[in-house]
Amino acid sequence: MPELPEVETVVGQLATSLPGLEIRGVAVTRPDLLRESPRRFRSALLGARFLGVGRRGKKIVLSLSGEQLLVVSLGMTGQLLFLPSTAEGEAPPFRAVSFTLEPGAVLHYADARRFGRLQRFTPREWESESARLGPEPLDRALTAGSFHRILALSRSPVRSWLLDQRRVAGIGNIYAAEALFKARIHPARPASSLTPGEARQLLTAIRDVLREAIRAKGTTLRDYRTAAGESGGFSPSLRVYGKEGNPCVACNTPVKRIVFGNRSAFFCPHCQAEDQ
DNA sequence: AGTGTATCCTGCAGGC
DNA sequence: TGCCTGCAGGATACAC
Numbered sequence: 001m002p003e004l005p006e007v008e009t010v011v012g013q014l015a016t017s018l019p020g021l022e023i024r025g026v027a028v029t030r031p032d033l034l035r036e037s038p039r040r041f042r043s044a045l046l047g048a049r050f051l052g053v054g055r056r057g058k059k060i061v062l063s064l065s066g067e068q069l070l071v072v073s074l075g076m077t078g079q080l081l082f083l084p085s086t087a088e089g090e091a092p093p094f095r096a097v098s099f100t101l102e103p104g105a106v107l108h109y110a111d112a113r114r115f116g117r118l119q120r121f122t123p124r125e126w127e128s129e130s131a132r133l134g135p136e137p138l139d140r141a142l143t144a145g146s147f148h149r150i151l152a153l154s155r156s157p158v159r160s161w162l163l164d165q166r167r168v169a170g171i172g173n174i175y176a177a178e179a180l181f182k183a184r185i186h187p188a189r190p191a192s193s194l195t196p197g198e199a200r201q202l203l204t205a206i207r208d209v210l211r212e213a214i215r216a217k218g219t220t221l222r223d224y225r226t227a228a229g230e231s232g233g234f235s236p237s238l239r240v241y242g243k244e245g246n247p248c249v250a251c252n253t254p255v256k257r258i259v260f261g262n263r264s265a266f267f268c269p270h271c272q273a274e275d276q
Numbered sequence: 277a278g279t280g281t282a283t284c285c286t287g288c289a290g291g292c
Numbered sequence: 293t294g295c296c297t298g299c300a301g302g303a304t305a306c307a308c
Contacts, residue, residue, distance in 0.1 A: 002301060032284090058302080076301050077286080094286090113285045115302060156278060165303085172301055221301065222288080262281075264299085282306080291297085 002074035004137070004170030005213035006224050006232060007058050010080055013227040015053040017082050018062070018107070022049045025100030033096045033111065035119050044068065044120060045099070057133045057169030061126070069126045075115025077223040081108045092229075112223060133169040137206050142168075148199035151191045158194065158202075159187035160261040171206065174219055177241040177266045179206040186272045187265040188258070212237065240266040 002010075023045050028038035048064040055061060060072040060080060072080055081092055085104035092110040097118055099107040109118060121129060134150075135142045150168075154161055161167055162176040171179070180187050182205035185198060194202065218224060218232030221242075225231060239249050243266060244257035253270040 006301075073302080075285095075303080078302095111285095112287070113300090113302095115284065117303095154277085160279090163302090174301060219301080224301070261279075263302095279308090280306105281308105283304085284302105287300090289297105289299090292295090 002058055002076075002078065002218075002224060003172035003175050004055075004058060005175070005210055005216075005234070006218035007055050007060055007074065007170070008214050009217045009232065010227045011053050011055045011060055014060070014062075014080070014082060017084065017105075017227075018050040018053055018101075020050065021101040021103075021105065023047065023064075023099050024102060025098075027098045027100075028096075029098075030096035030111070030114060033109070033114060033116060033118055035117065041118075041120065045070070056130050057136070057165055058172070067123060069121045069123060071117075071119050071121060071126065071129075072109065073117045073119075075111060075113065075117070077113045078109065078111040078116035079223065079225050080227055081110065081225065081229055082106075082227045083108065133165050134167045135169065137168050137170060137203070138210060142203070144196070144200035144203050147203045148194065148196045151194050151199050153192070155190045155192050157188045157260060158185060158191045159263075159265050161191040162206075163261070163263070168206075170210075173263050174221075174238070174241045175206070175209050175213065178209045178239060181240045181267060181272060182209060184271050186274045187267050188260065188274065240268060242266065 026042040026045050031038045034041050048066050050062060050064055052063040062070040064070060083106045092108055094110045094112045095108055096111050097109040159176050162171045183202040185202060213234045216232060216234035217226055219234040220231035240255050243255040246255050248255055248268040248271060251270045253268055255266055256269050257264050257266050
């Protein structure tokens, strides 16, 4: 579910509510989401105070007092829900970890498929972890020229390239499909075959799609919810993702689905020609 | 280096 | 109605 726009939405909401709050209780009902024992996890976080909320690629980065970071990966179905003390909210289904906070507020991590992770890092550990991820697509430091240069390093299909978090961080299957459609590039084209002009178009398309999706609070196909429990509003704006057989919005050619890299790729065979 | 395959899990839609 | 299959926003490990 959660690609950059969904994570950015959650992060934006948490950033207005979490900082300053202290963790008073930690309940782990699904230990397999952690990379350490629940006992250790709990004792490290009890009494810590949230300082800041950030994002790196698809990961939510919660900085805490005591020089530690709690990094949350949502996997496919993860949800990080904040219930303020005023909302007499019920615990969500598939609750995996819950943090009781200062004034009676609660932060729940829920995850039906449990592909997500909650991991603690020291700032130093996180720095080297973060360095393994590619550049942020919305960062102005990533220029069209540098984007073309890193594309040129790999002959793998550009869709697979976009999904590889070591190349660029934050893009998943939905926004890869939408950006490639917007840039009129076939998903199976080798990354290194893109011309400088195509690389520029692709970077622009990625940024347009991501920013528009952030404005809509992300895409909810089924499970994704914002930290406030809302669904994202971008689904009606999807042009090709999940649209196999539908007429292309630009030319009416039926949208095609092919599978490679173990994932479905959706594209318009006319607008996104294989060659050139 | 790159690709296909399997794995971790569960829920749901669609076909029969 | 009910069972079975396929598919799903992610990520990683493995063999070839």
